[in-house]
Amino acid sequence: MQVNSELQQLNGNYLFTEIVRRTQAYQAQHPEAKVLRLGVGDVTRPLPLTIIDAMHRAVEEMAHAKTFRGYGPEAGYGWLKQCIIEHDYRPRGVELTPEEVFISDGAGSDLGNLSELFDRANSVAILDPAYPAYVDTSRMAGRKIQYLPCVAENGFVPELPKEQADIIYLCYPNNPTGAVLTREQLRLWVEYARSHHSIIIFDAAYESFIEEKDIPHTIYEIEGAKEVAIEVCSYSKSAGFTAVRCGWTVVPKQTGLQAMWMRRQCTKFNGTSYIAQRAAEATYTPAGKAGLQANLTHYKNTAKLLLKGLSTMGYEVYGGKNAPYIWCRVPKGYDSWSFFDHLLERCQVVCTPGVGFGPAGEGFVRFSAFSNREDVEEALKRMEHIK
Amino acid sequence: MQVNSELQQLNGNYLFTEIVRRTQAYQAQHPEAKVLRLGVGDVTRPLPLTIIDAMHRAVEEMAHAKTFRGYGPEAGYGWLKQCIIEHDYRPRGVELTPEEVFISDGAGSDLGNLSELFDRANSVAILDPAYPAYVDTSRMAGRKIQYLPCVAENGFVPELPKEQADIIYLCYPNNPTGAVLTREQLRLWVEYARSHHSIIIFDAAYESFIEEKDIPHTIYEIEGAKEVAIEVCSYSKSAGFTAVRCGWTVVPKQTGLQAMWMRRQCTKFNGTSYIAQRAAEATYTPAGKAGLQANLTHYKNTAKLLLKGLSTMGYEVYGGKNAPYIWCRVPKGYDSWSFFDHLLERCQVVCTPGVGFGPAGEGFVRFSAFSNREDVEEALKRMEHIK
Known part of the structure; x- marks a missing residue:
């Protein structure tokens, strides 16, 4: 037996595992310290009663x-698919059939497994910085990766790929930079994909944080996108389901991939927990929507608080407006990990080192708004103290 | 973009999807008919109160x-891993560390995804007949498959592979034949794997149906198995969790694959539903164990009833003793699918065509004991009527 050498060669330390390791090591040495976690993008607000x-x-x-x-059906129950079609897409002028909507246990699984749809010789374009799973998944498949730098100079909106990109991972609102694309900017990507026979894997996990008007909530708002885009969504961040586990993926028939994804899921997935699917269904009731809106408002206010606090202290900050993440340039003399260690040791505040999202993330850290107000206020106070 | 041609070339009709299709078509034409489903291996008994x-x-x-x-942790909560180690392995003389136990949303996902651990050039040996996902998963990976016929003549226990087999899928108690391996028979496979540098993927989903003494409950009861075997288990059949979704996989450190599987899961899986993990934990309480035992006894009695009933009618039947499946030779003049249609049309009884599990399954159908007693009694009565 020969192992998958691409998988074997991957660095053993997954970003978030390394953050947990360093945080636990600090806490073990300082058992009395109250560590404030503004790192991993994990929800903290309880679920609305109607979902419970x-x-x-x-x-x-x-x-x-x-x-x-x-x-249940491998691709999910019809009643949940219908909710998604009617509430998440129809109001935006997008019509989908139930066969094009696949319920899953979350975006993480789908973003990883969708890679199986494509020949391994396909080239990949990935934003830099980006959620690490896109790169790791592409490396595991042995694909050639083209990085698209997202830096302050281009407003964290990358240029179109210079070399042929067969598969393009896009995530907007963006994790980790918090950047968004306007309708016009997203249209350029759909046009690129159409003219280059590429497929876009569009990660819309943070869609519910969009506040501004001209920002598309789904890539299918762009004409022609159904032929070149798969969209991955999740209840994790919009509804607080990181422990419940439910998400969905749209594979339009026009991509020519819908039947293949169905075959993949029927073979390697036995369906999403019934209880999680009923929870997801309840997010579409009036009471469910109101409860989630209250949680979202909380996180959005936390984001504003962080943005303002960091900005007032003189940090160069981005994002935080249509996204739950604040992208913050580290002070001179630091790199991402040394500033992470500095904040952990001096303020007992956990952030996420930007370089963990890719080389262009070096010199930044990410703060997450998925926290409670008191912790954020306390974190800002402690940070002010060391300025 | 080029699609994965191996995935694309797979036959579109997954066995169980086709059974559902034919059954629904029949029901649509005969809305008054009470169709009795003894086909798909899906549980029917409610969960014990303590798990609820x-x-x-x-x-x-x-x-x-x-x-x-x-x-939660990608590989599952420590308290659930500890239950598995203490209740499922220690009593059988097997010691495992928490790092070797990976909680998942079910055996279906793991059996499919484990394929990613290996180089695609690896050859595969698969029992014929077998659960279709082993073959489909191996085909999707573009691997060369060697089939090991399991027929009445060899007691459904195949001979060792004639050609080199790098990856070997074994399922005991077996789905679909209901056959089991004695300790001595399983030892031969472990020895083969050790001398041929193979890895065994051991599907133990039906372990809880074992009644006879000399049948190993886990492959790790065999000396040296930790170096050459990954074991996949599930609460689906033992605890009735097909809708709840929880299972586990053991990847011993000695296989050299434990860190790679951890890396794969951390990248492409965001953990199992917390609610499902708490449900799984409750199966190990005294009340949980008693409740599940009552359900298992019910299914075992149903299996005995089916075995006796079919045998009395003169059918040639196998299995049903340490397994929930009865493997039944179809009468002369029929093949698997024509006998399936015959039973559906004449008796409104749904079975599973043996050929759907592989060419050596032709001429057989599988009956499942995961049904209630009244349905089985009624099905047997109807079948007697057409003899």
């Missing part, structure tokens, strides 16, 4: 022979 | 800021 109730009902169904359920 | 309670508690935790949880 929906899960209780689903659990209760499993207790009685008449309502007990076994395997 | 554990899920309600986990759901309730998500409603309050103090107990709310976000992302």
